[in-house]
Each structure stands twice: as structure tokens, then as C-alpha cells.
Amino acid sequence: MFQERGILVPVLIFLGFGFSACIDTITLTQPVKDGDLLVSNGETFSLGFFSPANSSDRYVGIWYHKILEKTIVWVANRDNLITNSSGILSIDPTGNFVLQEKDQGFVFWSTNISREGNDHDFSARLLDSGNFVLFQGTNKEVYSWQSLDYPSNTYLPGMKLGLDRKTGLNRVISSWKSTGNPGMGDCSWKLEFDGSTQMFLVKGMTRIWRGGSWTGPGFSGIPLMVNDPIIHPIYINDDDEVVLFFQMRNWSSFTRFVVTESGTVDRLIWNNADRKWIGFWSAPKDQCDGYNHCGPFSICDSNIAATFECDCLPGYEPHSPQDWRIGDGSKGCIRKVATQICKAGDGFVELAKVKVPDTSMARVNMSLGLEACKELCLRNCTCMGYASGDISKASEGGGCITWYGDMNDIRKFTDGGQSFYVRVDANELAKYSSKRPSKSNTVRYLLFGMLMIAAGFVLCISIYCYVKKKNGNRNKGEVGFDFSNSLKTLEGSYMEKDIGKNVDLDVFDLRTIAVATDNFSPVNKLGEGGFGSVYKAKLLNGQEVAIKRLSQSSGQGMQEFKNEVLLIAKLQHRNLVRLLGYCFYMEEKMLVYEYLPNKGLDSFIFDPERATLLDWKKRFQIIQGIMRGLLYLHHDSRLRIIHRDLKASNVSLDTDFNPKISDFGLAKIFGGDNEEAKTRKVVGTYGYMSPEYAMEGLFSIKSDVFSFGVLVMEIISGRKNNSYYKEKSLNLIGHVWDLWKQDKALDVVDSSLGDSFDAREVLLCIHVGILCVQESASDRPTMTDVAFMLSNHETMLPTPNQPAFIFRQLNYGRDVPTMSASGGVVSVNEETITTVHGR
Numbered sequence: 001m002f003q004e005r006g007i008l009v010p011v012l013i014f015l016g017f018g019f020s021a022c023i024d025t026i027t028l029t030q031p032v033k034d035g036d037l038l039v040s041n042g043e044t045f046s047l048g049f050f051s052p053a054n055s056s057d058r059y060v061g062i063w064y065h066k067i068l069e070k071t072i073v074w075v076a077n078r079d080n081l082i083t084n085s086s087g088i089l090s091i092d093p094t095g096n097f098v099l100q101e102k103d104q105g106f107v108f109w110s111t112n113i114s115r116e117g118n119d120h121d122f123s124a125r126l127l128d129s130g131n132f133v134l135f136q137g138t139n140k141e142v143y144s145w146q147s148l149d150y151p152s153n154t155y156l157p158g159m160k161l162g163l164d165r166k167t168g169l170n171r172v173i174s175s176w177k178s179t180g181n182p183g184m185g186d187c188s189w190k191l192e193f194d195g196s197t198q199m200f201l202v203k204g205m206t207r208i209w210r211g212g213s214w215t216g217p218g219f220s221g222i223p224l225m226v227n228d229p230i231i232h233p234i235y236i237n238d239d240d241e242v243v244l245f246f247q248m249r250n251w252s253s254f255t256r257f258v259v260t261e262s263g264t265v266d267r268l269i270w271n272n273a274d275r276k277w278i279g280f281w282s283a284p285k286d287q288c289d290g291y292n293h294c295g296p297f298s299i300c301d302s303n304i305a306a307t308f309e310c311d312c313l314p315g316y317e318p319h320s321p322q323d324w325r326i327g328d329g330s331k332g333c334i335r336k337v338a339t340q341i342c343k344a345g346d347g348f349v350e351l352a353k354v355k356v357p358d359t360s361m362a363r364v365n366m367s368l369g370l371e372a373c374k375e376l377c378l379r380n381c382t383c384m385g386y387a388s389g390d391i392s393k394a395s396e397g398g399g400c401i402t403w404y405g406d407m408n409d410i411r412k413f414t415d416g417g418q419s420f421y422v423r424v425d426a427n428e429l430a431k432y433s434s435k436r437p438s439k440s441n442t443v444r445y446l447l448f449g450m451l452m453i454a455a456g457f458v459l460c461i462s463i464y465c466y467v468k469k470k471n472g473n474r475n476k477g478e479v480g481f482d483f484s485n486s487l488k489t490l491e492g493s494y495m496e497k498d499i500g501k502n503v504d505l506d507v508f509d510l511r512t513i514a515v516a517t518d519n520f521s522p523v524n525k526l527g528e529g530g531f532g533s534v535y536k537a538k539l540l541n542g543q544e545v546a547i548k549r550l551s552q553s554s555g556q557g558m559q560e561f562k563n564e565v566l567l568i569a570k571l572q573h574r575n576l577v578r579l580l581g582y583c584f585y586m587e588e589k590m591l592v593y594e595y596l597p598n599k600g601l602d603s604f605i606f607d608p609e610r611a612t613l614l615d616w617k618k619r620f621q622i623i624q625g626i627m628r629g630l631l632y633l634h635h636d637s638r639l640r641i642i643h644r645d646l647k648a649s650n651v652s653l654d655t656d657f658n659p660k661i662s663d664f665g666l667a668k669i670f671g672g673d674n675e676e677a678k679t680r681k682v683v684g685t686y687g688y689m690s691p692e693y694a695m696e697g698l699f700s701i702k703s704d705v706f707s708f709g710v711l712v713m714e715i716i717s718g719r720k721n722n723s724y725y726k727e728k729s730l731n732l733i734g735h736v737w738d739l740w741k742q743d744k745a746l747d748v749v750d751s752s753l754g755d756s757f758d759a760r761e762v763l764l765c766i767h768v769g770i771l772c773v774q775e776s777a778s779d780r781p782t783m784t785d786v787a788f789m790l791s792n793h794e795t796m797l798p799t800p801n802q803p804a805f806i807f808r809q810l811n812y813g814r815d816v817p818t819m820s821a822s823g824g825v826v827s828v829n830e831e832t833i834t835t836v837h838g839r
Helices: 321-325 370-379 391-396 426-431 439-468 490-500 510-516 558-570 616-636 691-696 701-717 732-741 759-772 783-791
Strands: 025-027 037-039 045-050 059-064 072-075 087-091 097-101 107-110 122-126 132-136 161-164 173-178 181-192 198-203 206-213 231-237 241-248 255-259 265-271 276-283 298-300 310-312 316-318 333-335 347-355 363-369 383-388 398-404 410-412 418-424 525-529 532-538 544-550 579-585 588-594 640-642 651-653 659-661 668-670 676-678 682-684 698-700 833-836
Touching: 025 087, 045 122, 087 122, 161 181, 173 255, 181 241, 181 255, 310 316, 316 321, 347 370, 347 426, 363 370, 370 383, 370 398, 370 418, 391 398, 510 532, 510 544, 510 579, 510 588, 558 579, 558 588, 616 640, 616 651, 616 659, 616 701, 616 759, 616 783, 640 701, 691 698, 691 701, 698 701, 701 732, 701 759, 701 783, 732 759, 759 783
Parallel strands: 298 410
Antiparallel strands: 025 122, 037 045, 045 059, 059 072, 087 097, 097 107, 122 132, 161 241, 173 181, 181 198, 198 206, 231 241, 255 265, 265 276, 298 310, 316 333, 347 410, 347 418, 363 398, 383 398, 383 418, 525 532, 532 544, 544 588, 579 588, 640 668, 651 659, 676 698, 682 833
């Protein structure tokens, strides 16, 4: 048996529960105390208490048994250290692991699994794979919990990286904070699933290195993965899971991957002769491994003889030639000025042995072969390039990946990678091909050109007819305007004068907006709400913006549009979205906002995969940021403003996940001492509306406080307010209230957070959230009160009264429960409502 410093004790005494040297199992009556040791059956791994380098703190971990240099591969209580040797790891009567002090003291770590059935035959075993498994019953082939599902900084053979679609568990390898602190660090290695599955190394929210997309034999950015002599990678993407793991080809040696605190992924192999770990592979290892080192539409090659590793893709030129000359390619490349794609003669240039571009915004169709993929891309003017989805299945089709918009993080290899086909025009294509087009191709190009001319003629006639018939119907997605920009409606001219004398905003013409959004291409659509669609756009000066294009059926007329422009332009706060300008032309009404790359809060907290990106610290910061924004609107700005439509989709997140309240089309300004108003036109979103507003049309700052309370509960739980339909709870508010009364409020916490959250802060936020959704508006706190409560953790909070909308009452003939505690209607539709009338 090994003590803490690895000294072999010849006589096994004072163990506390009489283990033999190689006991690998614990039970209800046999815990592991500090000083005890579990050893896997083949003596490959050990489990026990340890202290990191230069530290006296104690942790439960797993390490290689026969390697005297203790190599920790897994830690249980990563972020909850034990300061003495009183720790005990046991199985409690519910069938969960519990790490606590002697005499049932403070719990440092535990599993959180629910038990099925009445079987109490609980046990746990350390396997030779390094997996610590928990059984609930006599069947020792089925695990109720396993350590491989909750990795630390080490990736072992058989350990899955990626997503369990059934449970929502996303396995990520994360670094230690330091060599003496195994707490969860800033660097993590994970799979991302937008577009084609890719491997990333990130630091915080910044991408450091991309392993590329899965190509069949391996990932396109890791050539050594193909035909690896030691390990065999296995990738699974089906209805149950999308994961990567590797098996050993030769079990005579140990190998592991480690995510380091400095921001690398290192693969190490144990050299038994020298008795030490040796490096086999590491990433990032050179400049071209740095994520998007050369910027968009470029390719990085660290093996070229020239001093500068960046080059532009065929058909592109440096965005900033002066930066290019001094060795800075970070701004990337742009289309050559004379290039005209989507014309007769377009084609593709093959780039062999490359890591294909970031597929986060690409489209994947695994039913197409490479030739069909080419034709698909050629037919779409916004398609910039294509590649095979699985080069190992070329004979079966191989699948198709097509790219739209910026193409980022491409690099060249001397061996490995795959072929990528970049779109170029006829002139550029001729430079890369010594062959003249065949006669059949020439005929095809001529026919294509004639069709394009005919289509253009028909389009011009259609646009002319549309303009002549201003009140006609328009299909969703049509542009429907004249690019000449020579006309303006009288109403638009008056509006520009009216706004212009009040605020200093840019006025954008429709042609600029159309070019910036690529004619409102679906590829650029960021989202869609009750008032219309939002598009990502790039202005001629390179600035990225978000364009809110109001739909004609939105119900937001001229007054609402003018209201939003005037209101937001006068508001300046770090937690409010910034309006840059507007565009008004005939029926088109558009707002130009600052672009926030992380989109809406709803796209994170309600997405099981992306929710893992928001740990509790970030969620608490988001709650505080929304609070500060509302505090400014209600109390600190020179106008008292009621938002009236605060919800998760109307909170945008910037690069650092700072929240910004957006969408002020329904906002109301209060003047003087007025604090409450009444309307017959109730607007907003069911699920976030206060009862007095939804039922009687009464709104005040307490209406926004109610919405804030709902939002707090959604951020904590990762669930929508209208997603709960249980016997006793109509919605999330009711569910939280039930748990609160049972002292089980922490059960509502989003499972993606695991155990890594501050329980005191979470309970504080839940308490504040319940106070905000109390049925009576007079009982709810103001945002000033909320700010004080969230910043003073020791303050005694008042006991909340009953919240609104919590009871379920059947209404026969309807598909959803409809009666609330206030006796009104509750809808599950989360789009903004504009036509409901209060009593």
C-alpha cells in the first residue's frame, strides 16, 4: 500500500476497514478514509487521498499505481479542497458517493443520481481502465455513475469526449488551475456540434486551436491521428450520442492526453526503460495552429520557405496589404476587386492536404457525393467552397460540406488533411488550369449565361410590378425594393427630419443594407421574433452590425418604430444594446444595432449543448448585468422607462458574455411622478407578463420586475417558464415555488452546471426571483431593492408571498392548462403579443 509520499508499507495495519493490498471495491459498510487505498484488479490504477505539489490540501483522485511519480488522472473534489486528513469517501443510503468530514460533517463532493427500485446492494469498483464505477444492484455490468463521464484534465483510453443526446451530458476535458490546484482552470478541450462536429481547445471563451472536422479516418487538423501506431480513434454520431474516444492498439504501454494550464493539449507516452513520460504530440505547436492565425479567406503554411506563413485563397487578396508586408495577416483576405463570381464560367480550385475551414456556419448533407456537392455549391451564389464530409466513404458518396460567408482557420499540411474546393470566377480559374474548357462545357456555360440573363429580366419586371403595386402581398424573404435609391416616400422623409433633430444617428440607404446582408441571405439570419428577423451584416468599412428588419405583419407600426429609434438613441449604458442607425424606405423599416457575436441569452440557456458554456459565475454575472440595465431604465436614466417585453431572447450577449437588454419597440416612457399606467392594448410575451398587466392592462416598473424574476429562474434552471406541465405545477414559477416550500430549491439548478456552483449565491438568486414574481405588485421589490439584495449576501430577505400563475386548473377542450392564480389566460407561445386587450 502507498502512503501519501509513495512509501511502501510492508505490514498492512491501521487501515480502518481491513483491505487487502489490492482491494478494488467499496460498499455501504466499507468507505475509503484518508490513508486508505483502492487498487484496480490488474494493479493499473489507484484511488485515494492525495495532496498536489507544494500543497497540504487533500483531494480524492485516481493515479497510475505502478508509476512512483504520482500521475493524477482524475479528481473528485476539484473545487472543494479538504484542509485536513478527516475526509471519508463513502456510499450513502441513497446510492450516491459522498465525500465529507468525519462524523457526517461538511459535504465536499457528491454524485447526484436518482435511484430506481428498492435494491440497496450498492457498491463501487475501480477498474483497470481508470474508471471508477458505481453500481446500484446486483447487475455489475450496468453503471449508475462512472468517473469517465466527469473528466478532469486527462483524457484516457475509453473515455468519451462529447455529447450524450439522451441525458444532455457534454463531456469536456478542462485544465487544472495550477500545478498545485486541481480546480477547474480556464483551458478546455471539447467537441462542438454546429455544422460538422469539430474539436476545439479554448481558453475561457477564446478559441486557441481547432482540430478540424471529422473526415472519417480522423480530424482534418490532426494528420497524426490517421494510422496512429498506438491508438485507434472511434467517432460515433447517432441518435444516442456524438462522441469521440480512442482504443489502444497495444496495451503494453500507457498513453494519455492532458490539457495544461498554459493552453496546450499534450499527448504523453510512458517510457518504461527511462521511467518517465515522454511527449509524443502537442497542439498548438506552431503559428499555423493558432486559431484563424491568418484571418478569413486565407491559408496558413508553416512549411513554406518564405518568412511569412500566410497566403490568400485563390481569387482573394490581402485585406490590408501594408499589414501583410510586415508579417501581420490577422485581417485576412478579401475578394479581388475585379472578381465577379456567380457568372458563366465559375469553377473551383482544389486545395489538397489542408485543414478545411471552420464548419461552425457550414451546411452538411451526408446524402450527397462530391460531384453532387459541387453542383449544389455552384447553383448557390453565396456558396464559397465545398469538401467531402467523409473521405473514407468516397465510394459510397462521402457526404457534402458547403461554406457560406467567411472561411476561417485553413492551414496546409505536407501530409494529411483533405481536399477543399474554393470557388473562383472564370478568369481566376484559367490561371489554375492549363486546359481549355471542353466544347460540352462551353455550351453549358452559354446556356447558363442565357438563363441568368432571362432570370434577371424576369426579376426586373417582377420588381417593377411590385413597386407599382405597393399594397400587394409579398413572400417572406423577398427584398422588394429598387436599388436606384432615387425615391423616398413622403412619410420616410418626414420621419428622417423628425428623428434627425432629436438624435445623432446614421441614416442608411436600402442599397447599403441589401449589400451588407447579401440581399438578406438566410445564411446571415441570426434569429426571428414577433417583430421580424435579425441579420448579421458587414458594412463597406468592414464593421459588423446587426440589422433588425421589421416584418409587415409584426404589428409594429410607424409610431413603435419611431419610438424605438428615439428611445434607444438617448439611452447609454453598458447593459443596453447600442443603436447605430436606421433605414426607412416605403414598407421597409430597419434598425442597425451593434453586432453581438453570442446572439441571444435564450440560445445558450435553453440549448443543452451550449448551456455548458455558461458556468454559474457567468450566469450570476448575466443576472447582475440585466439587473443593472433595468436599474438604469427605471431609476438612473433621465427618463423612467418600462421595457414591457423583457425576456431571454431580448437579452443579447457580447463577446465576453456581458448582457445587453434589447428590443425597445414596446417600451413606455413615464414622466413626472407617474409610476403606473393602463392600456387596453396589452403587448408583450406570455410567460413573462405580470398578472395585473396581462389581465387588467396595468403596467409599471413592477411589471418589468416580474419579468426579471422569471428570467432569473430561467437562467438558473435552463428551462423556459412555460416548459413545466406537471400535476402540481403549471409552469417554472410554480415548480420553483413547490421546491422552495420543501427546502429543495437547489433541485431546480440546471444539470449542466453539475456541482460547480455557489449554493449560497444560487439560493439568494432564487429567493430574489420569487420575491419578484409575487402576485401583488406592491409586494415585489424595486430594482433598487434587487440591486441591494444581490450585492449584500448577508442581508436577511423578506419571506415571499405566493407567486402568480402557479396553479393548474383543467379547462376541457383545450390542449394546455389555461387558468392562472389570477384567473386569467396563460399561453405557451413565447413570441411577442401585440393584439391582446386588457379588461
